[in-house]
Amino acid sequence: MLDLAKSRWHPIAAAHDLPLRHVFHGQLLGREFAVWRADDGYVNIWENRCLHRGVRLSIGINDGRELKCQYHGWRYSNRTAGCTYIPAHPADAPARTITNRTFAAVERYGLVWSAEEPQGEVPEVSGFAEGKLLALRAIPVNAPADVVAAQLTGYRFQPSGNIDGSAAKVAVEASNAFSVALRSSEGDASTLAVLFVQPVDSNRSVIRGVLDSEVEGAARLAVLRHHNELLSRLRVAVEAEAAREPAPAPLEPIIERVSPELAEMPEETTHGRKATIRVQVTRKWSAADGIAGFELRPLKGLLPTFQPGAHIDVHLPNGLIRQYSITNGPGESDSYVIGVKLERDSKGGSTCLHETVREGDVLAISEPRNNFPLRRDAIQTLFIAGGIGITPLLAMAQALNNQSLGHELHYFAQNQAQLAFPEKTKTLGASLKPHLGLSPDQTGAKLREILSGYGPDKHVYLCGPGPMLEAARAIAAEMGWPETAVHFEYFKNTNVIDDSTSFEVALARSCMTLTVPAGKTILEVMRDAGIDMPSSCEQGACGTCLATVIEGEPDHQDVYLNDAERKSGTKIMTCVSRAKSARLVLDL
Amino acid sequence: MSIAALCSDRVLLNDWHVIADLTNLSAHEPFQTRLLGVDLTVYCRGRYNKEVLRNDTGALVNATKRYGFLWACLGKPERDIVFVPEAEEEDRYLLTGGSIAVKVSGLRTVENFLDMGHFPFVHTGWLGEEPHTEVAPYKVELTAADELVATECKFYQPVASPTAKEGFVVDYIYKVIRPYTVALYKSNPVQKERLDVITLFVQPVDEENCVAHPFLCYLKDGSDEAGIRNFMQLIFAQDKPILENQLPKRLPLDPRAETPIRADAVAVLYRRWLRDKSVTYGAIPARM
Numbered sequence: 001m002l003d004l005a006k007s008r009w010h011p012i013a014a015a016h017d018l019p020l021r022h023v024f025h026g027q028l029l030g031r032e033f034a035v036w037r038a039d040d041g042y043v044n045i046w047e048n049r050c051l052h053r054g055v056r057l058s059i060g061i062n063d064g065r066e067l068k069c070q071y072h073g074w075r076y077s078n079r080t081a082g083c084t085y086i087p088a089h090p091a092d093a094p095a096r097t098i099t100n101r102t103f104a105a106v107e108r109y110g111l112v113w114s115a116e117e118p119q120g121e122v123p124e125v126s127g128f129a130e131g132k133l134l135a136l137r138a139i140p141v142n143a144p145a146d147v148v149a150a151q152l153t154g155y156r157f158q159p160s161g162n163i164d165g166s167a168a169k170v171a172v173e174a175s176n177a178f179s180v181a182l183r184s185s186e187g188d189a190s191t192l193a194v195l196f197v198q199p200v201d202s203n204r205s206v207i208r209g210v211l212d213s214e215v216e217g218a219a220r221l222a223v224l225r226h227h228n229e230l231l232s233r234l235r236v237a238v239e240a241e242a243a244r245e246p247a248p249a250p251l252e253p254i255i256e257r258v259s260p261e262l263a264e265m266p267e268e269t270t271h272g273r274k275a276t277i278r279v280q281v282t283r284k285w286s287a288a289d290g291i292a293g294f295e296l297r298p299l300k301g302l303l304p305t306f307q308p309g310a311h312i313d314v315h316l317p318n319g320l321i322r323q324y325s326i327t328n329g330p331g332e333s334d335s336y337v338i339g340v341k342l343e344r345d346s347k348g349g350s351t352c353l354h355e356t357v358r359e360g361d362v363l364a365i366s367e368p369r370n371n372f373p374l375r376r377d378a379i380q381t382l383f384i385a386g387g388i389g390i391t392p393l394l395a396m397a398q399a400l401n402n403q404s405l406g407h408e409l410h411y412f413a414q415n416q417a418q419l420a421f422p423e424k425t426k427t428l429g430a431s432l433k434p435h436l437g438l439s440p441d442q443t444g445a446k447l448r449e450i451l452s453g454y455g456p457d458k459h460v461y462l463c464g465p466g467p468m469l470e471a472a473r474a475i476a477a478e479m480g481w482p483e484t485a486v487h488f489e490y491f492k493n494t495n496v497i498d499d500s501t502s503f504e505v506a507l508a509r510s511c512m513t514l515t516v517p518a519g520k521t522i523l524e525v526m527r528d529a530g531i532d533m534p535s536s537c538e539q540g541a542c543g544t545c546l547a548t549v550i551e552g553e554p555d556h557q558d559v560y561l562n563d564a565e566r567k568s569g570t571k572i573m574t575c576v577s578r579a580k581s582a583r584l585v586l587d588l
Numbered sequence: 589m590s591i592a593a594l595c596s597d598r599v600l601l602n603d604w605h606v607i608a609d610l611t612n613l614s615a616h617e618p619f620q621t622r623l624l625g626v627d628l629t630v631y632c633r634g635r636y637n638k639e640v641l642r643n644d645t646g647a648l649v650n651a652t653k654r655y656g657f658l659w660a661c662l663g664k665p666e667r668d669i670v671f672v673p674e675a676e677e678e679d680r681y682l683l684t685g686g687s688i689a690v691k692v693s694g695l696r697t698v699e700n701f702l703d704m705g706h707f708p709f710v711h712t713g714w715l716g717e718e719p720h721t722e723v724a725p726y727k728v729e730l731t732a733a734d735e736l737v738a739t740e741c742k743f744y745q746p747v748a749s750p751t752a753k754e755g756f757v758v759d760y761i762y763k764v765i766r767p768y769t770v771a772l773y774k775s776n777p778v779q780k781e782r783l784d785v786i787t788l789f790v791q792p793v794d795e796e797n798c799v800a801h802p803f804l805c806y807l808k809d810g811s812d813e814a815g816i817r818n819f820m821q822l823i824f825a826q827d828k829p830i831l832e833n834q835l836p837k838r839l840p841l842d843p844r845a846e847t848p849i850r851a852d853a854v855a856v857l858y859r860r861w862l863r864d865k866s867v868t869y870g871a872i873p874a875r876m
Contacts, residue, residue, distance in 0.1 A: 032835070048835065049835045051846065051847045052846060052847050052848075052849070053834065053846060054835045054836065054840075055830060055833050055834055055835075056833040056834075056835060059829075059830075059833050070709060070710070070833075071706050071709060071710065071830050072705045072706050072709060073718070073721065086849060087705070087708070087709075087719075087721035087722075088705040088721060088722060088723040088849060088850075089722065089723070089849060089850060089851065090721065090722055098847055255835075255836070255845075257842065257844035257845060258844050258845070258846065258847050259844075260844065262844075262847045263843040263844040263847070263848070264843075265848045265849065265850055265852065265853060265856050266849065266850060278722060280719045299719055299720060360718070360719065361719075362719045362721060362722070
């Protein structure tokens with residue numbers, strides 16, 4: 001019978017057993033559950049053990065969004081039960097999917113239902129209106145579920161409307177091995193009670209009764225007490241009867257094995273992108289509509305010096321690596337402040353930072369790299385930012401502002417609420433020029449206005465969405481700006497990368513010739529050969545993996561080099577670009 | 589499985605195990621305990637002689653005293669009690685740290701003793717503190733003497749010992765000497781080039797119960813006996829409720845039973861070492 005029980009739904013808790021931030025120890029058929037409600041209302045029913053060392057998660061901490069194990073602080077996400085953070089390895093945390101076993105959860109009739117291998121739906125009780133029921137106090141009984149259910153058919157009680165009476169007639173409306181429906185009537189009063197029997201183990205059960213109508217105030221207490229007394233009396237009788245039979249052996253639930261990959265101790269990450277610095281998120285706030293600000297402080301020592309325009313690689317708890325510009329003004333060296341826009345088509349980077357990472361978390365970051373350097377020898381410097389493109393330019397504008405060097409920061413955004421870091425931009429005074437709510441045409445016209453009047457010793461720095469950068473670069477060229485005065489940084493490379501070619505790469509200084517096959521990048525082939533080449537975004541946008549070309553014709557596929565640099569044929573981004581010639585000689 | 593299943597691992601039956609702290613034994617009352625599932629009674633015959641008898645057969649069990657403990661061997665002793673060289677050094681206190689019963693396999697208790705990752709979460713404010721949670725890579729090896737040694741273990745500890753006045757990065761060496769015996773060497777906060785030693789003798793009461801008997805060899809310099817004992821008991825009291833919530837209670841030797849990370853390198857090797865020695869008592873053997 002208990003085999004069949006695995007596929008049936010059983011109540012394992014009352015809804016009121018899951019108050020805010022509590023973890024409830026549930027039991028069904030010999031198995032333990034950690035049951036907890038997240039702040040968004042979702043009820044999680046999980047195997048009651050941390051995958052790491054088997055510690056019960058029912059003693060863990062429910063922080064409203066995740067469950068944190070008491071032993072090593074591993075965090076598991078609401079809904080998925082996937083591990084989001086392993087504190088012992090903050091740099092390379094769970095790049096693998098460590099996911100606890102979850103069980104189905106349904107809330108119905110004031111009870112929380114689950115099943116090992118559910119088939120069908122939670123039992124339908126005609127005459128039960130959701131939300132207008134009264135769940136009785138759970139009564140544990142040391143007896144098998146079917147014995148308890150059989151005894152419950154003889155349960156006698158008064159209807160809630162006539163609790164003090166003594167002449168109620170009780171009729172069995174339905175019964176099976178795990179529930180009994182009884183109607184008690186006296187005079188005009190009539191109450192339907194359904195008593196569900198939760199099979200905790202082979203010889204242990206819990207009676208979870210539900211009445212068909214709510215009762216308010218003092219009467220409610222009287223009704224609860226009435227059933228409490230009667231069911232407790234029934235409990236004593238059932239246990240006495242069950243004790244006459246030999247107790248069945250306890251059920252031994254099968255704890256599933258973890259996957260073979262998880263059983264292997266992971267190697268240290270060998271990729272070339274190093275994250276040597278540990279920082280703590282000491283502040284996370286809304287820097288603008290859809291943009292989260294993060295203040296990152298070092299766990300020990302000082303953060304390395306950064307320059308305006310520099311970015312860091314942030315190694316995320318989900319294994320992704322993302323680049324973010326440092327927004328700090330000069331001398332603000334106790335922490336790095338970055339701004340992260342929640343991308344609608346996020347591949348998991350911005351979503352992770354917005355939803356998972358929080359104050360107090362430890363992250364691994366790279367040293368800052370500056371592939372977007374700021375000249376400070378210009379008579380006038382123009383900064384043109386689109387949306388989140390403000391971040392590197394904000395650092396630059398603060399640097400020039402601090403030195404009283406002439407500059408203007410043109411900041412394009414949809415509306416006032418999307419202007420990020422107002423506390424920082426405010427310090428720039430009149431040099432901040434917001435342009436709000438412009439259509440693409442209006443933006444073009446405004447860019448023309450800003451870029452008119454090129455003169456020697458003027459420089460412009462652009463950062464923003466791809467189409468805006470393309471437009472601004474074209475307008476600047478049209479208005480007579482030489483390429484050497486136009487500096488830009490793309491967020492990402494949206495070019496479709498063609499990696500179908502195969503060619504040879506000779507490394508002049510290393511005296512090494514390598515073959516780059518279709519499907520692999522120059523960077524990957526060099527790494528495989530043991531050459532430690534720095535890289536960051538690995539998509540041709542950031543400029544970190546730049547190499548000098550001595551011979552051969554590069555096939556440029558990046559968005560970092562400008563047209564003059566491309567034409568010169570002397571530089572190549574090794575993460576995406578390839579060769580048009582059969583052989584390429586690099587100064588490495 | 590019956591909790592009091594008897595042990596068939598020769599390596600354990602023919603080894604010495606601590607069964608009592610001598611200071612806990614009364615001259616007047618017999619002392620009841622259990623070793624490897626066998627109920628034992630300790631009788632004090634006169635001031636110095638102790639006799640250990642099996643409750644089931646009434647047979648006399650091999651017993652001896654060392655390091656302040658009473659030891660017993662149910663079979664034929666094949667090797668001597670673990671030698672602790674630091675116990676010979678005159679400038680150390682030699683202390684028993686209080687026998688603490690834990691409702692979990694002794695092998696789980698040994699593994700917990702080898703673990704640094706839990707310091708910030710279980711021993712918060714003492715042996716660790718968030719956000720200093722990272723376990724840096726360390727070395728583990730099996731020595732010629734068939735002991736497991738983990739070296740170059742480092743961890744930031746706010747109050748590393750009873751005499752520590754400030755937080756510092758503590759150097760640790762771990763040594764698993766026998767299946768149920770593990771030692772820890774950590775930098776002394778006063779004489780930083782010397783090491784305090786805690787040897788944990790775990791009594792396998794049965795497969796799912798143990799008593800941890802810590803033996804402390806601490807430099808006397810700047811410390812006192814009550815403080816050292818108190819510190820040990822504080823730390824162990826923090827471990828006990830966590831250990832008693834491990835499921836299953838026995839240590840699984842199947843590599844796929846749990847999920848190791850790099851910080852667990854020594855535990856991974858410990859489980860493999862137990863497998864190689866065919867130790868099954870207190871363990872769930874790996875499926876073949």
